[in-house]
Amino acid sequence: MSNQGYVDKRCSSCFAGARRKQIRESQPSTDLSLNSLFRKLSSAMGKKALLFLAPGAEEMEAVISVDVLRRAGLEVTVAGLCEASEPIKCSRGVLIKPDINVSEAKGPYDILLLPGGLGGSQSLSKSKEVGDLLKQQQNEGRWISAICAAPTALKAHGIGLGKKITSYPAMKDQLTDSYDYKEDNVVIDGNLITSRGPGTAFDFALAIVQALEGKEKAQEVAKGMLLNA
């Protein structure tokens, strides 16, 4: 894995855990609603990730992200941006059925993932639900990640402005006015992880695993896939 430079060395796993603990402790101890119990149970079962899937999403970037994170033990939900419960047609025609509609997304999620693909990224840019979830995620200091064309959706929703990011090279000109643009395969600045395209999707997913679950877990997952972390 070649995520040279801009790698946030902070123990992100501990940070996310501390944040959840902080949220829990700010609630009254008598809060025993079903929702609260469900969240506590989910938290005990592993970290949660939400991947947005819109028509025209780059299917390799979406599937590599979901698969690698699930191999690392994260609970990943695929949220579709489509009215019906029909499968979503991705950029090269692969038909993927989301787990839920984006309107059903119930956080908090430890990380949000935005796969690329031009059509998919345009839909992510226009979606109010995606914008609301991204803003809430940013306000609460949790992880956000985007690859390929999807950093343009971050800009559309005003996420991470001024931070170091990267993207698919063709999107660079749309992003340099709002970000500190870099050309590394994976760029991490604070809680924002960005990457470049299908060929860097394994690096992207493994960087997320490393940020949330530590280097050892990323190496273990990479080894099982016959990749070097």
Added chain:
Amino acid sequence: MSNQGYVDKRCSSCFAGARRKQIRESQPSTDLSLNSLFRKLSSAMGKKALLFLAPGAEEMEAVISVDVLRRAGLEVTVAGLCEASEPIKCSRGVLIKPDINVSEAKGPYDILLLPGGLGGSQSLSKSKEVGDLLKQQQNEGRWISAICAAPTALKAHGIGLGKKITSYPAMKDQLTDSYDYKEDNVVIDGNLITSRGPGTAFDFALAIVQALEGKEKAQEVAKGMLLNA
């Protein structure tokens, strides 16, 4: 791309074309049935690939193969091994809807692709439709490819026995008695292309593109994905 060794240097693209020409020329010139016209039209539109998708298939290996081949201009059909038209649940829970049921597959296809995943490969091994299509493909001298655990399905159907192959390392012991087992990322022997796992799936797909469409096309597709061919 590191498909060192065992790369068949023959111009496979020309070979497949010559084979189709030979099949066409062996038919009476008065054969103007709709089927014949359809096949001639399909052939003119690009080479055809069929990827088998069974429950438990490794979704990264399936999706990378389909996406990369479609980027190269191949007409790829995803054939599901499932009774209903419902999406197929892959090894890490990604739900993919096939284009057709395997019983609807209408060749000839220039190449058949078998993605890995333990459950998926076991289903491929047991399927009569898959076995029949593989045997016809072998008898007619067209390309066959398999990755990860899927070479075990080649063995189950008696395909390519004695040839050089590779697989996911854990499958090696099941294959050494029937094949000349190698440990390269991609192994090509005659019309048989095999590879090792998710981490070699891009190499596998690009080796197929190179075999069917030439090195220049493989390099062009790799460049667009930000990979080196």
